[in-house]
Structure formats: C-alpha cells, structure tokens
Amino acid sequence: MRREEIRTGLIRAYAAAVADAMLPDAPLPSFSVDPPRDEAHGDFACNLAMLASARMGLPPRTVAKCLVQYLSPEAIVDLDRLEVAGPGFLNCFMRPGWLAPVVDEVLEAGSAYGRSEHGAGRRILVEFVSANPTGPLNVVNCRAAAFGDALVRCLKAVGYAAEAEYYVNDAGGQFRRLGQSLEARLRERRGEPAQIPDGGYPGEYLAELAAVYAQERGYQILDEPLEVREEHLGRFAVERILENQKRVLLQFGVHYEHFYRESVIRAERGPERVIDALRAAGRTMERDGALWLLSTAGGDNDDRVLQKSNGEFTYRVPDIAYHAGKFDRGYDRLIDVYGQDHHGEVPAVVLALEWLGYPVDRLEVLLTQMIRLIQGGREVKISKRGGTFISMEEFLTDVGVDAARFFFLMRTIDNHMDFDLDLARRPSQENPVYYVQYAHARICSILRGQDPSLSVEAPDCRLLAHPAEVALCRALGTFPDEVLAAAEGRAPHRLTLCARQVAERFHAFYVQCRVLGEAAEVARARLGLCRATQIVLQNCLALLGVSAPERM
RNA sequence: GCGCCCUUAGCUCAGCCCGGAUAGAGCGACUGACUACGGAUCAGUAGGUCGGGGGUUCAAAUCCUCCAGGGCGCACCA
Incomplete structure (x- = not known):
C-alpha cells in the first residue's frame, strides 16, 4: 500500500536527481522502506541515501537531502512530511488516520487477508519428517513436522502450488x-x-x-x-x-499431499539407472569389490559407497534416485527438511544430482537443530536403544496440539532448543499460546455482547485515533508482509511473533478503549477494529495450525 | 582428528541471509491497576563486555579471520 508508493516515489526522485546531474550517475541499490523500531522515527524509514552514498562518494545526508528535494509529495497519499535523520535515514511521517483503511481492507478480505499471488502458482515440493516406518513417531520428529506443515501453509497462502511429501523407506x-x-x-x-x-x-x-x-x-x-x-x-x-x-x-494437524515409497523407486529400477548414469559420467570407481562415488572430487569429506560388495545398494542410491524423480516430476523448487544428524549425507546426494545434470540450485536443504528434552531440571536422553522413548502421540496427549505446535514454531529451526517437559505438561500462562488464544476469545466475547441494533456496515474507521487503536491498526497492517516473509524466508516462526504482537496490542486497546456502550459511531468503529483483529488472529493461527477458540 | 551447526538479559529465545539510529520479546523478579465489554489482562522498574581477540567500514550482534566452549555427524546402517 503506502510503502510501495514511497518506494516508487523515491526511485523516481533518484532518477530525476541523476538526470539533472544533481547526483552522480550510479546504479540504484536495493534498499528498504520499513517501519522503524522507534516510532519517533516516523511511520517508514528508508536507507536508500546511505546505500547510494558509498557508490556516489557523497555524504549520506547530502544524498538524502537531494532526494527529498526531488520527491513529489503528492504521489504519496497521506504523506505528512519527510525528514532526513541520523546518519542519513529518510523518515516518512504520515498524516493521522492514514492507517484507518487497514480495517476496511481486513474486513473486506476476511479469511483471504494476508494471502497473495506472489508465488504465481510455481510448484514447490516440501519433504519433511520422512521417518523410517519401523516404529512409532518420536517426539523429536515434532519439530520438523510442525515446521514443514506451517511452511507449506505459508507457501500456499502466498500463491505457490506447494505440496507436502513424506518419503517412506519401505525397502532395503x-x-x-x-x-x-x-x-x-x-x-x-x-x-x-x-x-x-x-x-x-x-x-x-x-x-x-x-x-x-x-x-x-x-x-x-x-x-x-x-x-x-x-x-x-x-x-x-x-x-x-x-x-x-x-x-x-493428522492428530498433530500435519497434512501431506504425498507419501512416496522407496519400493516404487526400486520397482522402477531407479537405483540401477542412477548407478549407470554416474558410472557413465565417470564419477565412480570400483574399490574393494564395492562401487564408490568419487565425491571428494566435488568437495565432500569422503568418497561414498554406492553399491556394497555383496551387490546391495546403499541407502543413498535410492535417495539420489528419489530426488532425481522429484526434479523429473516438474517442480520448480524442492525443499528438504532434515535433522541436523543427517547433514553429513547431504553433500554426496547433491553432488550426485549435479553430476546427473539436475539443477541443484533449485534444491534447498533445511536442517533442523536438535531438541533437548528437560525434565526435573535434567536432560532426558532420547536414544533409540535403551533410552527413554517418548512417542509423538504420548507427547501430544501430554502437552496438547496447540501448545506443542506453537512452542515448536516459536523458534527458528537452526537453533538448538530446550523443551522443558514439566512446563509443557503443565499448561499455564507461561505458554504464550494461551495469551494469543485469550485475545481471540475475548474478542468473541465482545462480539457476542454487541447491540444487535447497531449496524455493522461501513464503520468510519477514521475515528480510530487513540494511540492504542493506531498501534493495533499498525500491527494488523503488517500481517501480509509477515506472511510473505515467513514463506520466502522459510521462517514460519515469524508468525508466532506476529500473533503475539497483535494479541498484545489488542489487550492494551481493550483496557484503554471501551467498545460496548460507547456512542454509536465510536462503538461501530471499535467493533470493526475488533472484528478485523479477530480475522487477523484467525488467519495467523491458521497458518501455524493452531486453533482459535471462541471460549476458553 | 576432519566437517557442519550453535553461543545475545537470571531462564527460553528474536534480530544475522541483505551491516545502519539508544540491541528487542516472553518467562522469572520487583512496584502498581478492577463498582463497566473475560484479571488467562494491563501499566511500570530492574536486568546486556551480543562467547573472546583481531580485521573490513563513515557505521558491525550482523561481513572476514583466529581462538574458546557446546551440539551433531564422520559405516560396504538408514
């Protein structure tokens, strides 16, 4: 919305200044227009001048001042003023009420608010969990399950044709x-x-x-x-x-489009074809009666066995064939979510695919770091043999699906994570999921209590001028950006932060501004804000796979 | 030994990819707030050599490098 107008305005100003030779001719750097952390720095802050100054050999503030001169303010609706600040930021201050259209936008879009066509229908396959079908799922699979599922939801929301896949090792x-x-x-x-x-x-x-x-x-x-x-x-x-x-x-709310079987790959003689092709490409060598992939040539630590001396394939051969098949199935992008403990296997598979002629730059391998379970203040050792085995099912029954999902999704996957079982088993206010859900339930309660004679049509959202109202509108307005960032950055954890911020600002609004019983116009505007908040919370939680209860 | 990952407040973590303004949350601690819409709430305070040393830069938690701690891999297992 406004941000794009600002960006466009600045690009034009830049070009105009260069055309007038007021600024040296330098390529436009990629710059940001973002809400600054500190609201005293305006509604949007832009770093264009600082980035350009290095290439122009001019002080950042000089460039900034020049850009301000060339910017046509009328091109940016609701722009109040521009300031050059700090080391050379361009700060944009908007007129009061500029955020009001956000509420209308949310109400109009409803469950589609936050969605976009950014991905333009490009096909992405996301593989995650893929645990061996030799026993029940373990609690350690939860992290990848929650992450992969939420990522797929985010990708779908921003217009990708994303599909979730589970690889079933039913052979070998x-x-x-x-x-x-x-x-x-x-x-x-x-x-x-x-x-x-x-x-x-x-x-x-x-x-x-x-x-x-x-x-x-x-x-x-x-x-x-x-x-x-x-x-x-x-x-x-x-x-x-x-x-x-x-x-x-499914109990965990994790949905898959495909369960793809290794036995199918074997039946199609995928492993044989991989080996033939790699051999033909001169990437293999016989040694000690086994066939090796010469992966050190591509930077791997060791050469890897493809076919054992007893004639069997190692697991990585069907794995390579499986990935080759994923490319053949016509996806624009492949994402693998693996545990950190499998990372050593990645280079050989990627190398083999590259040598087979596949565009490996379209393959992303995301590694989830280990989780540690803490119980009674000490780590619970989880090993397949001997150790305490906690199944996913048992874990979900203990902790609850909502808390488990939210908790796992609060962290980025590339950080180790301590999971305090005692805390998780004893749901309390320390778990932020309740904070967010409570905000939603509170809104539902207000909406249940509203005067039925009050028209819900076209509230005048310009009446929402209280600081708490403005802050809430601001949070609602960033949601679509957050969804996009969560999808493109493979970072659904951003949405837990977003949900918490919206909930926080709603709670603050709630104690400062009454809704029911206010003058009709004010009540209508605030009810509109409540419904818009409800929609954003629902959409946000839906992407996380967490429920939005009406009562708690 | 080799490789990958991690180290930010008492605790659990964002921010790092793509360098910018005084490094942010939650929990815990402390101080306050209800005769009205759900107190599972709100307002506020304290708390930091961003693991350490060098370097690049007008500017480094962010980029480069060295070091120290921790995790995980390093099978003709998957």
Missing part, C-alpha cells in the same frame, strides 16, 4: 530387518525360541503387532521360504506402522 536393509523382527515376535508368540536379529527392532510395539497379525492371519506364513516371509511380514509391519504414523501426524 532396514525393511528386511523389520520383517525379521516381526517374525521373531511371531515365533515367540507361538512358543518357539526366537531372537530379534542384530540391528533389528526390539520395541514392544512389534510384539503387539505380532499379536494382531496372528489373530488376523494365523501362523501359516512361518512355513514359507525366507524371502517370502521377510517381504510379507515386512510389508505388513510397514503398512500398519505407517498407518499409525499418518494418524498421529
């Missing part, structure tokens, strides 16, 4: 050991001596699954040949476990 060595583990449990159940294989899955859930299997299908499978048993039982286990994972993800 781990799959086989899963089948063997289930077989051992099944034999145990029939009273035979049996042992979970090395590297297998000793978790109790497989014993339960064995009971389910026995009840549904009996024990005949145990008389079949080894290969048939492994495949059949592995398949059974994967499908049941995956079903369970899907259910928990």
Whole structure:
C-alpha cells in the first residue's frame, strides 16, 4: 500500500536527481522502506541515501537531502512530511488516520487477508519428517513436522502450488530387518525360541503387532521360504506402522499431499539407472569389490559407497534416485527438511544430482537443530536403544496440539532448543499460546455482547485515533508482509511473533478503549477494529495450525 | 582428528541471509491497576563486555579471520 508508493516515489526522485546531474550517475541499490523500531522515527524509514552514498562518494545526508528535494509529495497519499535523520535515514511521517483503511481492507478480505499471488502458482515440493516406518513417531520428529506443515501453509497462502511429501523407506536393509523382527515376535508368540536379529527392532510395539497379525492371519506364513516371509511380514509391519504414523501426524494437524515409497523407486529400477548414469559420467570407481562415488572430487569429506560388495545398494542410491524423480516430476523448487544428524549425507546426494545434470540450485536443504528434552531440571536422553522413548502421540496427549505446535514454531529451526517437559505438561500462562488464544476469545466475547441494533456496515474507521487503536491498526497492517516473509524466508516462526504482537496490542486497546456502550459511531468503529483483529488472529493461527477458540 | 551447526538479559529465545539510529520479546523478579465489554489482562522498574581477540567500514550482534566452549555427524546402517 503506502510503502510501495514511497518506494516508487523515491526511485523516481533518484532518477530525476541523476538526470539533472544533481547526483552522480550510479546504479540504484536495493534498499528498504520499513517501519522503524522507534516510532519517533516516523511511520517508514528508508536507507536508500546511505546505500547510494558509498557508490556516489557523497555524504549520506547530502544524498538524502537531494532526494527529498526531488520527491513529489503528492504521489504519496497521506504523506505528512519527510525528514532526513541520523546518519542519513529518510523518515516518512504520515498524516493521522492514514492507517484507518487497514480495517476496511481486513474486513473486506476476511479469511483471504494476508494471502497473495506472489508465488504465481510455481510448484514447490516440501519433504519433511520422512521417518523410517519401523516404529512409532518420536517426539523429536515434532519439530520438523510442525515446521514443514506451517511452511507449506505459508507457501500456499502466498500463491505457490506447494505440496507436502513424506518419503517412506519401505525397502532395503532396514525393511528386511523389520520383517525379521516381526517374525521373531511371531515365533515367540507361538512358543518357539526366537531372537530379534542384530540391528533389528526390539520395541514392544512389534510384539503387539505380532499379536494382531496372528489373530488376523494365523501362523501359516512361518512355513514359507525366507524371502517370502521377510517381504510379507515386512510389508505388513510397514503398512500398519505407517498407518499409525499418518494418524498421529493428522492428530498433530500435519497434512501431506504425498507419501512416496522407496519400493516404487526400486520397482522402477531407479537405483540401477542412477548407478549407470554416474558410472557413465565417470564419477565412480570400483574399490574393494564395492562401487564408490568419487565425491571428494566435488568437495565432500569422503568418497561414498554406492553399491556394497555383496551387490546391495546403499541407502543413498535410492535417495539420489528419489530426488532425481522429484526434479523429473516438474517442480520448480524442492525443499528438504532434515535433522541436523543427517547433514553429513547431504553433500554426496547433491553432488550426485549435479553430476546427473539436475539443477541443484533449485534444491534447498533445511536442517533442523536438535531438541533437548528437560525434565526435573535434567536432560532426558532420547536414544533409540535403551533410552527413554517418548512417542509423538504420548507427547501430544501430554502437552496438547496447540501448545506443542506453537512452542515448536516459536523458534527458528537452526537453533538448538530446550523443551522443558514439566512446563509443557503443565499448561499455564507461561505458554504464550494461551495469551494469543485469550485475545481471540475475548474478542468473541465482545462480539457476542454487541447491540444487535447497531449496524455493522461501513464503520468510519477514521475515528480510530487513540494511540492504542493506531498501534493495533499498525500491527494488523503488517500481517501480509509477515506472511510473505515467513514463506520466502522459510521462517514460519515469524508468525508466532506476529500473533503475539497483535494479541498484545489488542489487550492494551481493550483496557484503554471501551467498545460496548460507547456512542454509536465510536462503538461501530471499535467493533470493526475488533472484528478485523479477530480475522487477523484467525488467519495467523491458521497458518501455524493452531486453533482459535471462541471460549476458553 | 576432519566437517557442519550453535553461543545475545537470571531462564527460553528474536534480530544475522541483505551491516545502519539508544540491541528487542516472553518467562522469572520487583512496584502498581478492577463498582463497566473475560484479571488467562494491563501499566511500570530492574536486568546486556551480543562467547573472546583481531580485521573490513563513515557505521558491525550482523561481513572476514583466529581462538574458546557446546551440539551433531564422520559405516560396504538408514
């Protein structure tokens, strides 16, 4: 809105000053027009003069003063005055009431407020979680789940055709050991001596699954040949476990467009094709009976095995094939969300893709840092073997979906995170999600109490001149920018800050300005502001996947 | 040992990509505020060598470099 007018006005002033030779001819730098932190610095502050001055060899303030002279103020609606301040900022002060149209804008757009067509329908595939289907989802998967899902929501909101994908490792060595583990449990159940294989899955859930299997299908499978048993039982286990994972993800509000299976990639002979192509490209070498990817040539720490001496592919081969397939499926951009513990694998996969001729600059790998669970003031060690296992489902039941999502989304993913389980299990006001939800519930309460005879049509929002009202309008006005920044910056955590700011300003407005019982025109304007705030909170929370309750 | 990531207030964290004005929140602490729309609220105070040293710059939490702490990887497992 106004910001773009200011930007355009400044670009014109810049060109005009250069044309008149009042400023040296230098390319226009990319500059910012943003609301300054300190409101005494105006409604917008611009750093153009400071950035240009370096290229022009003039003091920043001189450039700024010149730009002011060439700027046509009438091109910027509601502009009050411009000031050159500090080291050379251009501060724009708007006339009182300039923010009022925001309320009308929000009310008119409704649930579409904050959405845009910025992405122009470009296709983005976001892969996240992709935990092995060998057991229940772990609490540590929550961070990536919340992040990936919120990111997809943000991307969709700003006009991208974004899709969420979960890669299912239902083939290979781990799959086989899963089948063997289930077989051992099944034999145990029939009273035979049996042992979970090395590297297998000793978790109790497989014993339960064995009971389910026995009840549904009996024990005949145990008389079949080894290969048939492994495949059949592995398949059974994967499908049941995956079903369970899907259910928990859905409970967490996480939606996927695709569950893409490694078995499909294997069936299409993707790994063989990858190996043939890499071999043909001269990027491989036989050594010790195995086939290696010469990834050190591309800067990786080590060469990596592609095909083991026993003829099996390492997991990274189908992984490369999977990513090649993602490119082939026609996406404009691929985003992978991986845990920090997998980062070592990234360079080899990216290199292989590059050598296969894929545009790897369109692939973004985002790494989520580890979370630490704190309980009773000490860290709870989470390891797959032996350690305390906390399933995602158990965690969500403890903490609640809203608190869990909001909490994980409050942090950027590239920071370690301490999650205090005691605190999380005891929802209290310390958890900011309640603060935001309370603001929403409060608004709903006001709207329930409004005089039904009061017309809701076209309130005069210019009446909203109280500082608390202005501050709230200002926060509502930045929401579309925040959504865009959250999507483009892969930073949905910004929206938790945004939600908190809107809630904070609403609470302040609430104690300073009465809504119900005021003179009709004022009441109408304030009710409009309340409804606009309600809409922004709803839209914001929806992008985070957090509910906006009407009562608490 | 090698590689990647992290270090900002008592605690948990934004800000760093793309350098700008006095480094911001929340929680905790302390002081205040209800005869009216939900006190799960509000107003205010205290609290910082931005891990440390160099460098680049008119300007560094932000860029470069060295160092120190911590995390995670470094399988013919995934």
